[in-house]
Amino acid sequence: MKSINLKENQFIQFHQKISFKFDGVKYFGYKGDTIASALLRNNINLVGRSFKYHRPRGIYTCGIEEPNALVQIISEYSEPNTRATIKKIYEGMEIESQNRWPSLENDFGSINNLFSPIFTAGFYYKTFMGPHKKFWKNLYEPLIRRAAGLGKPPKDFKGISNHIHHNVDVTIIGGGLNGLLAAKSFINSNYDVLLIDFEEQLGGIINNSNKISLIDNKEPKDWLKETIQEIEDSKNIKILKNTLVTTYNYINHLIAIEDRFVGSKPIEGKVNSTLHKIRTGHTILCNGHIERFLSFQNNDLPGIMLSSSFEKYMCRYGLAPSKEPVIFSNNSNSNSLVYSLIKAGLKPKAYIDSRSGEEIEPNLFDLIRKNDVPLYTNSQIKGAFGNKKIEKILVEDSSGALNEIKCDCLCLSGGINPDVHLFTQSKGLLDWDEKDLTYKPSKPFQPTITLGSASGQFNFDNLNSDVNEKLKTFKVKKLDVKLELNTNTKYNIEKLWEVSPQKKSLWAKSFIDLQNDVTTKDIRQAITEGFDRIEHLKRYTTNSMGTDQGKISSINALGIVSDLLDKKVNEVGTTIYRPPYAPLSFSAIAGRNCYEFYDPERKSPIHSWHLKNGAIFEDVGQWKRPWYFQINKDESMHDAVQRESKNVRENAGILDGSTLGKIEIKGEDALEFMNLIYTNSFTKMKQGSARYALMLGEDGMVKDDGIICKISDQHFIATTTTGGAATVLGCMEEYAQTEWPNLKVFMNSITEQYATFNISGPKTREIMKKAFPNINFSNEEFPFMTFQFHEFNGTPLRILRASFTGELGYEIYIPSNSAPKIWDNIQSVGKEFGLAPYGTEAMHLLRAEKGYIIVGQDTDGSITPIDLGLSWMIGKSKKDFLGKRSLTRSDTIREDRKQLVGIIPSNKADKLEEGQHIILDKEIKSPVPMLGHITSCYHSSTLGHDFALAVIKNGHSMIGTKAYASTSSMSTTGVDIVKPVFYDEDNKRLVS
Amino acid sequence: MLIINCPYCGPRDQSEFSNGGEAHVKRPDGSKEIGDREWGEYVFIRANPKGLFYERWVHTHGCRKWFNCVRDTSTDEILVTYKLDEKKPNLNNFKSVVKTPSGEPEVGSGNFTVEK
Numbered sequence A: 001m002k003s004i005n006l007k008e009n010q011f012i013q014f015h016q017k018i019s020f021k022f023d024g025v026k027y028f029g030y031k032g033d034t035i036a037s038a039l040l041r042n043n044i045n046l047v048g049r050s051f052k053y054h055r056p057r058g059i060y061t062c063g064i065e066e067p068n069a070l071v072q073i074i075s076e077y078s079e080p081n082t083r084a085t086i087k088k089i090y091e092g093m094e095i096e097s098q099n100r101w102p103s104l105e106n107d108f109g110s111i112n113n114l115f116s117p118i119f120t121a122g123f124y125y126k127t128f129m130g131p132h133k134k135f136w137k138n139l140y141e142p143l144i145r146r147a148a149g150l151g152k153p154p155k156d157f158k159g160i161s162n163h164i165h166h167n168v169d170v171t172i173i174g175g176g177l178n179g180l181l182a183a184k185s186f187i188n189s190n191y192d193v194l195l196i197d198f199e200e201q202l203g204g205i206i207n208n209s210n211k212i213s214l215i216d217n218k219e220p221k222d223w224l225k226e227t228i229q230e231i232e233d234s235k236n237i238k239i240l241k242n243t244l245v246t247t248y249n250y251i252n253h254l255i256a257i258e259d260r261f262v263g264s265k266p267i268e269g270k271v272n273s274t275l276h277k278i279r280t281g282h283t284i285l286c287n288g289h290i291e292r293f294l295s296f297q298n299n300d301l302p303g304i305m306l307s308s309s310f311e312k313y314m315c316r317y318g319l320a321p322s323k324e325p326v327i328f329s330n331n332s333n334s335n336s337l338v339y340s341l342i343k344a345g346l347k348p349k350a351y352i353d354s355r356s357g358e359e360i361e362p363n364l365f366d367l368i369r370k371n372d373v374p375l376y377t378n379s380q381i382k383g384a385f386g387n388k389k390i391e392k393i394l395v396e397d398s399s400g401a402l403n404e405i406k407c408d409c410l411c412l413s414g415g416i417n418p419d420v421h422l423f424t425q426s427k428g429l430l431d432w433d434e435k436d437l438t439y440k441p442s443k444p445f446q447p448t449i450t451l452g453s454a455s456g457q458f459n460f461d462n463l464n465s466d467v468n469e470k471l472k473t474f475k476v477k478k479l480d481v482k483l484e485l486n487t488n489t490k491y492n493i494e495k496l497w498e499v500s501p502q503k504k505s506l507w508a509k510s511f512i513d514l515q516n517d518v519t520t521k522d523i524r525q526a527i528t529e530g531f532d533r534i535e536h537l538k539r540y541t542t543n544s545m546g547t548d549q550g551k552i553s554s555i556n557a558l559g560i561v562s563d564l565l566d567k568k569v570n571e572v573g574t575t576i577y578r579p580p581y582a583p584l585s586f587s588a589i590a591g592r593n594c595y596e597f598y599d600p601e602r603k604s605p606i607h608s609w610h611l612k613n614g615a616i617f618e619d620v621g622q623w624k625r626p627w628y629f630q631i632n633k634d635e636s637m638h639d640a641v642q643r644e645s646k647n648v649r650e651n652a653g654i655l656d657g658s659t660l661g662k663i664e665i666k667g668e669d670a671l672e673f674m675n676l677i678y679t680n681s682f683t684k685m686k687q688g689s690a691r692y693a694l695m696l697g698e699d700g701m702v703k704d705d706g707i708i709c710k711i712s713d714q715h716f717i718a719t720t721t722t723g724g725a726a727t728v729l730g731c732m733e734e735y736a737q738t739e740w741p742n743l744k745v746f747m748n749s750i751t752e753q754y755a756t757f758n759i760s761g762p763k764t765r766e767i768m769k770k771a772f773p774n775i776n777f778s779n780e781e782f783p784f785m786t787f788q789f790h791e792f793n794g795t796p797l798r799i800l801r802a803s804f805t806g807e808l809g810y811e812i813y814i815p816s817n818s819a820p821k822i823w824d825n826i827q828s829v830g831k832e833f834g835l836a837p838y839g840t841e842a843m844h845l846l847r848a849e850k851g852y853i854i855v856g857q858d859t860d861g862s863i864t865p866i867d868l869g870l871s872w873m874i875g876k877s878k879k880d881f882l883g884k885r886s887l888t889r890s891d892t893i894r895e896d897r898k899q900l901v902g903i904i905p906s907n908k909a910d911k912l913e914e915g916q917h918i919i920l921d922k923e924i925k926s927p928v929p930m931l932g933h934i935t936s937c938y939h940s941s942t943l944g945h946d947f948a949l950a951v952i953k954n955g956h957s958m959i960g961t962k963a964y965a966s967t968s969s970m971s972t973t974g975v976d977i978v979k980p981v982f983y984d985e986d987n988k989r990l991v992s
Numbered sequence B: 001m002l003i004i005n006c007p008y009c010g011p012r013d014q015s016e017f018s019n020g021g022e023a024h025v026k027r028p029d030g031s032k033e034i035g036d037r038e039w040g041e042y043v044f045i046r047a048n049p050k051g052l053f054y055e056r057w058v059h060t061h062g063c064r065k066w067f068n069c070v071r072d073t074s075t076d077e078i079l080v081t082y083k084l085d086e087k088k089p090n091l092n093n094f095k096s097v098v099k100t101p102s103g104e105p106e107v108g109s110g111n112f113t114v115e116k
């Protein structure tokens, strides 16, 4: 195909040269060129290999509907599957063709084309069944994945996107003739209007074709300039260019993607695309139409192009891809291409129309006659032939004779479709138009208006009345625009979906989906095999399932199917048009919600101290908590945890417990409310005392636990688990509002307002005395499970005597801002007593030695307080609390429930693991009845061996018996089932 | 994404709200004897109709208030929102738009929607 540069225009100037590389070779284009127009200028039309058969493919269109010309942009983080027909070139751009090896010209995969007779619809499903299941996963799938497919995924991605929200009255999608007219109506009105166009320049058909000769007696170009200026000057209209609306959701919620670097290389670190989220009162769809192709043998050869695309290259890019293309059409839409060619001093090599001479528009007829263009009416192209490019076509004329025409380019037009994707995404209904042979929007589901060819108005005669009528509800000024056209006005089409090949051959291919390599034969075969419902057929053949969603071909497929089934097209129906309209990158969807913003990190006020002191962190919800502290780089986690826990048992340890959820509950009826929320009874509890409490779901299962401090009957402070804080607050609020609105009670989260330090160990009292000399920490003055308010150097403190380790312990609550100072002070006075920080892992080990549970680890939403052996925590005299009635359900009182027990290896040297199943027999003979599993397991240097907590069936009655823990190597370890407490069973250390 | 009209704050994006399931499910009075069936139905059984549905929502990332609404589950349209202490609206005031029991169309599903 030999292209020719035409005259310069407002979009392309021939002095602005740009160099770029395609498959490693340097070429030149002009500023404003797309990759496709630049390649065509350099007479390159082979740009890729097809999905399945690796057939050579060229540039088929001049826009977003492109099925073939997908390329990898090496200079932009190797972005794959970029449409060459819309991506603008820039200086130094590097582009690679896709799906070929070793090179585009000599592609090894094209051997698939030889085997193509066996690669038909459903081939993979039928063929790769045996001989063994593993063959698919290990052999077939990797092979197929390597051979088939599109571009390679980028290895490294640094693109940045942001999101912008809009709230407007009216959104106009498409800035072509109708979009501009609609926007013109809204100039200086009281409506907030958004006008969105995918291209860099507004104008649509005015820029892309020579259909219109005069608008309001002005050159279309001049009218366009004036109109855009007027719209830009109007304060109530915002224009978004280079922005594609991809999604039309419920309640007029639109999603659009804006390319911020059109025609230049994205700058690293700068936002390169913006995702617009638009809420609009009304949506006006002016997104025009898409031309469709026709099926005949080898209709995929490079050099074949849609006719309106050829015209767009001429008008927009000052480029004729070929000097003498052949035109093949069944409708009037290609008339203007003939006009444009002749106006440019070129001439079609032949004009072939399936319609009869009488049906062809008279002015086209005259034009063709006057310029001696060979005309074939009542004729069809039987096939195109050539090696990696079109070289000749075979035409069957009205007499049935075959004519061979040599050519380097063929322009196709199979008719036009309104671009209904967005309309159907909005759930609007379509109607089949038997005269225009296409689906057109009929009933909108939302406040959606369609104008122009997007609504199926393919003629210009009703332009003004259509806009005025449909915009009537807005009471905006009426339009009266005068249009004059260069070609005919009435759209006319004759039914033609497919031309059968001249010679029947296994290798003859007429494509119906170029991107997914689906042939019309595949459609036939699928129907023969019973896949005659359009949704089944789509999935079986993969028709219209590519990234282009079959924009130029899906209606043709419906036409072919309706003929085969002898049904009307509206009886066949359509498949669903799903968002997005065109591929949307994950980075655009993610926006700024990635990396450190993906899930915010929460840090305690002491975080920087932890960093300086060798803390290794663990994630607990969003919190970063010290897992353990390394005293030097060589210390292993096991050693650190054993050291930390031993130090708590022998001296004292300090844990940063600031992440614990804290909720303050106040109000006249706070006591009654707390009695309803927790299982415990708080009525007889003394002011200034604290209680370990459980919270259940209405199903009776343990949901959370914590310590409740009673300041008075009207004022409580509750702690929750770190992960459960938000849920517990949410649950309290829900019940306060929905079930007990009569109770006067308020609650608030104070988690981040207060830091919490847990100090425990036998030397704790000495440390506390020294750190807070004004406070009396004696057992008599400050007994176990009480709390006191104090002040230290002007900082208010709440100190609670409680312990999660089994040692003497205090929890200090300090306003977050003052916390680091007090933490440092405790560290320095504690040194002489051997005080050392410990992390969550040592805390888990210490609490497990005492048999204290962790909700979510030792419970899993199916464990009641009775299962845990915590019946004493249930306020049985209370009339009601969350989940109370469920504790006497038949399921919760049944005999063989899983219950919490302790496990130790019978042979103390044996190891145990979390998750091990507890079974009765030493030998593993399937089926193995499973009693339960280990929920927590640690090595204790205090005990000198491994120990575990487990939930097992009838566990409480099995205490004192022996069982086995199964290992991953199919052997067993003998274990003793014991009480779930391994240390200081009578709580002497706790209360003294 | 839906727009939900919080009775306290006004219309806001759905992402600010959390769904709380069926509304007007009465919690049995704990001070009285509750039968297994009554309690079991309260804890485990909720309606799941196609069409008009009383539903609870909470304005989680807003005023944190619970409120009720009537939603058409076949179109996702929220027809009315009202405060917890307001009387529940009569469903006969709304036109249910459910047309087919299963929603499965005879022919290709792309052109299928619930007609308003």
Ligand SMILES: [Zn+2]
Pocket: B006, B007, B008, B009, B010, B059, B062, B063, B064, B065
């Ligand atoms: Zn609100």
